Amino acid sequence: MGDERRLRAVVELAQAMAAAQALPDVALAAAAGAREALGGAFAALSVLDAERGRLRVLVNEGALAEGEEAFPADESYPVGDFPEIAGEPRARVESLAEGASSDPRAEAQRRRGRACRVVAPAVLRGRVWGELQVARGPGEPEFTARDADFAAVLAAVVAAGLAQHERLAEARRLAFTDALTGLANRRAVDIRLDEAVERHRSTGAVVSLVVCDINGLKRVNDTYGHAAGDRLLERFGAVLALCAASVPGALAGRLGGDEFCLLADGTGLADVERAARDLCRRAGELDVGSGVACGIASTAEAVGPVSSARRLFRLADAAQYRAKAAGSREPVVAGRGGAGGEAVALADAPGAPGGDRRGLRGRARPAPGEEATPR
Template identity: 55%
Template sequence: MRKVVARADPHGHECPDPGGRPSGGPEGGRTSGGRPDDGGGGTKGGGHNGGGNGAATPPPGGRDAARRLHAVMELAKALATAHTLMDVVRISARQARAAMDAALASVSIWERDSGHLRVLVNDGDLADGEEALPHAETYAVTDFPEIIAPATWPTAWSNTVDERDSAHERVVALRRRGRHGCMVAPIMVEGRVWGELYLARHAEQPRFDAVDAEFAAVLAAQISAGLAQAEHYQRIEKLAFTDPLTGLANRRAIDARLDAAITRHYREGVVVSLIVCDVNGLKRLNDERGHDVGDRLLERFADQLSACSAMLPGSMAARLGGDEFCVLIEGFTPDEVVAVAEELCRRALRMHDGEGVACGVASTGDPVGPVTSADRLFRLADAAQYRAKGSRAIHPVVAGRGQPPDPTVSLAVDDDAVLPADSAPAGPPHRDRRRFRGALHNAEPGRLLAAVLGALDERVPGRVHRADTLGRLEIVADTFARMLDGVSWWISYVPPQGHSLRTVRYSIHRMTGSPGAARARYEAGTAEYDLSAYPAAAEAVQGGGFVQEVGDAGNDPAEEDLLLVGGYKAMVVAGGTNAAGGWLVEVFTDELSLSAQGLAPVLRALVAVALTGGASLPE
């Protein structure tokens, strides 16, 4: 287990330090992730056989309840680390094949718009023409009526090569591929058939029976839970990077994409351009006819912006906030970008209720001087838009194309240098940013997500610069913990290609289980530990996340020990990587905190947001 270092809180109490972990393996003879013996004490040598009438003798391990329970637990643990739908699908096929002693396992999705089952993955002994990750293996749902027939839905069923209906599509496929029998279990997500789990055996293997069908249904149900989690995470991630009114990308998405684009420009010379525009007349429309009418104008303009950005394939259209929009373009000449900006201005003038847009353009391909940061290009485009707004121009203003000295380039001064931590911000905050005030605790995922994203957007210049990775993660950890009324949070770091995780910052909000609040404390830590001893944390550092409560079946023993020694009820953990390395955020709760169940995808999405933009090493 992890070593727990006692540290005094500001009131002199001893506080367990979750960041204090030894660099060696688990202590006290405890192991993390050890597998129990599949056979158990009662398994006889030689196993099972498939002879006789098939009713009394189970297939190898088929009726071993302990083994099958262990298989379900292994599947659940593996799915808990899955980050995407394809992660879930690959893990499910691999684990189900092993659990069912099958030669092949496949997972297919029912694409309702085309009426086909599309195979996403094949795992095991592949026949001629089969691919592990097929590109175009599809089957008409009408050939497999069992998946939608009310008489059988949603139970599992099987087919063999010697059954009477020899023309059945599955029987024909079994013969063609040299297999003897198959078992199919529908996969349900949110009350509807999502797809199916398909398992096949060779002739020398036992036939599937009724008990196998029940077990396949259990595995399919576990897979359903993994898919629901992946889809939930995708929705959360989309919410974090999408403007809810227009459906365009938001400022966070643009920040991440623009940083990557500037890196490509610096390394490869790729031309990067920005169109920044401000919708004219929105305030007047809101004041005179209401915000609903103003929102409709923004939606119509977003449609035009999206259509214009499609003229330059690969571009990203976004709403920055309020009446401000932008398009990020890579790989096109400045003249091509300006032509699209001109078209956008023409379309905006023709919109009902609109008064056109103020449009500014900046490109690394124009004479604007060195562009070594995303901030520099944004300032140039914003200054061009500011000049267009001031002159009521109906055409775009382009940075670097005025008479020298170009007034737009002169206007885009470097005004966002990092200030000392004790300096007051030199100007008003961004008008569209809102502060999380922490008056109420709330663990509802949508409100929690909005609160932390709001706190990230409200970061004070000079205290948390946009390129400060640790500062952004601290905002996430602190706001998340306060929303849950958590006990403490910890942030750790692992260098690129490293295997040792080092705690770099933490805060103890109050004593475990005590209603008396202690003053929050922010300090750097020096504890390090070997990730190989903590598999759950190692998975999280790669972009995963998990919630663990004391006493839950399947807990990572190392994390369970940490909770028990610290007196915690639960922990929410998520991590990810950026150019600086790997990062881990841990939030600990107790009986006084709100429930952490189901919040791993939320924290994972928030950590992903914090890791976008500039990257910096920990202090």
Template identity: 60%
Template sequence: MNGTGGDARLRAVAELARAVAAAKSPMEAAVAAASSARVALGGSMSAISRWERDRGRLRVLVNDGDLAPGEEPQPAEEVYSVADFPEIVEFLHAKWTEGGEPHAWIETAEGPAQARGGAYCHQRVATLRRRGRTSCVVAPILLHGLAWGELYVARGAGRPVFDRDDAEFATVLATLTAAGIAQTERLAEVRRLAFSDPLTGLANRRAVDQRLEEAVERHRADGTPVSLVVCDLNGLKRVNDQLGHAVGDRLLVGFGSVLSLCGAALEGSLVARLGGDEFCLLSVGHRAEEVVAVAEELCVRTKWLGLGDGVAVGVASTDAEIGVVTSGRRLFRLADAAQYRAKALHSVEPVVAGRGAPEDPVVRLADQPAGHDVERRRFRGRD
């Protein structure tokens, strides 16, 4: 496709819209948009870049097509100072103050004589020449009324330069790209809210349930150890009653930070607030003794908060004498029973399920049928 023909461009618009609509993340949307836009405009390569306003630079997210040496499909660190591309700021500002909307502009390897749209950037011209390309079209990607980044499409040597119609078409493609990125950002935010605790910023019970079942499946398949640390923050009710809920919230946030700090020693662990004064840490791939050491450190560090009455901590691990674990529910019940016993004993150290094998009271308590013992705390697992 060479960028001409009304029917072809309508099909190209439909293809780009379909591609970005199928994306599940902003990066997937950028990858899909870069590829579709390159084909639609008859370019040899394309790129999507993000404008990092707070750092005054453009970060290239994706390069697509016939790439030059040094260009990577998804570069880890390809950034350019906005000082080298001032037209991004100047051009957008001019268009907004004129009361119009920003649209695409063209640069060519020939420099100002061939440039369209009132923009001219020595850096872009130098880059075109260095990489053997004849011209490029640059279209701003706008989200929520602000310049989010840009769509860049270039043509290689021997190809005709872009013209005004191409620039207008690039503006349409950038608008579709913006819609796709906005949609995936909204979905990402919905997922974040669905799996996080709004007060502490930690994961929530839903996230733990999902990750735990996946971890237990992995354990059953290859024996990877899975451990769960369940914590009950002591004294929260007293803090709320005597000092107010705002102070109680600070205690919860503070404990969440301590738990996160300790959990960082177990790479890949998930730290979560289950609700109220209950928290947990899920570890995959670490031996039981490593997890217990972290739980012990947690008990010590919690005293530094200066509020509350410490923490009751229970640990359950497939890497311990707790019997066969075939579901996340059983591991949760074991960790919960260990935490319950720690609370009943006013223990300043974690209680570990299986340490009293084969007659460990924690394991017996966890394996009791629901409702069998009136003093047995109701477990959070679904029976």
């Protein structure tokens, strides 16, 4: 391959990695780009698992042998068997003929019908992150020292792509995660709910939203300090995450302050109710706070057309306030008799706020013993 084609291959590799989102896709783009750039039949990218002292294969790409997996569950090798990992990081060319190497991975590649390979460590922030290898089969030209130099360049591009992926992943995490509880934040909930309601409108899929408000947070803050209040929020967030895990595909989020939610898309309402009841029970068992008020709104109930995320929020919010006003230890479901019927009337009342959820606060009386001042 001429210098111009190799330069083009480097650019294409970098572009393919930049376009990928999840780490498996990034690894696949790296392996495929390196294999094409070096004219190999097979490529693999491995990551260094320093805690276990192993080099773990992330992806195998190209012509796979029988039984070989593209994304192996646990294909790994001792780090001490790799001189380019345990010692001075360097790229090398290696014959895979029988007896040519004591490297256990080289032996594994030989058994899989590969004749030679080039191996290059991927160095990230001055430390070895993992290893890139490209192999050829019998009858194909052997790799040269020039190929090893080029493999080192490709490994550097792969390391840069991995660093970019980590930075973007961290930026996405910070943008969509509540810093205190680790749950999804309001931005993440809004995006997911908009998507869920759109699917409901086009396919009829059930969307259910649980909105919950911790009782007594202000009292905890005033009595024990805000550090204790933060601990209550953290503990409740952990309980919510535990309950959400019982609902397939559910998203647990913190909307802000003492308000949290659970969003389920395409799951039956019965599972959501069960999780919400469990949440109320577990929240009541915490040694601080006074439990939680939960409201549920679902397209599976008789709440009228749900054409926007805003309306589903209004319904769930109104149901939550009716639960708080009644001092209920069980969730109130909008559209289901009693307080649930009142919730629909509250959400659809003339002048009901559209996007400002806190505008509903004046429409529900606090439960006995609850503070009436803003929290």
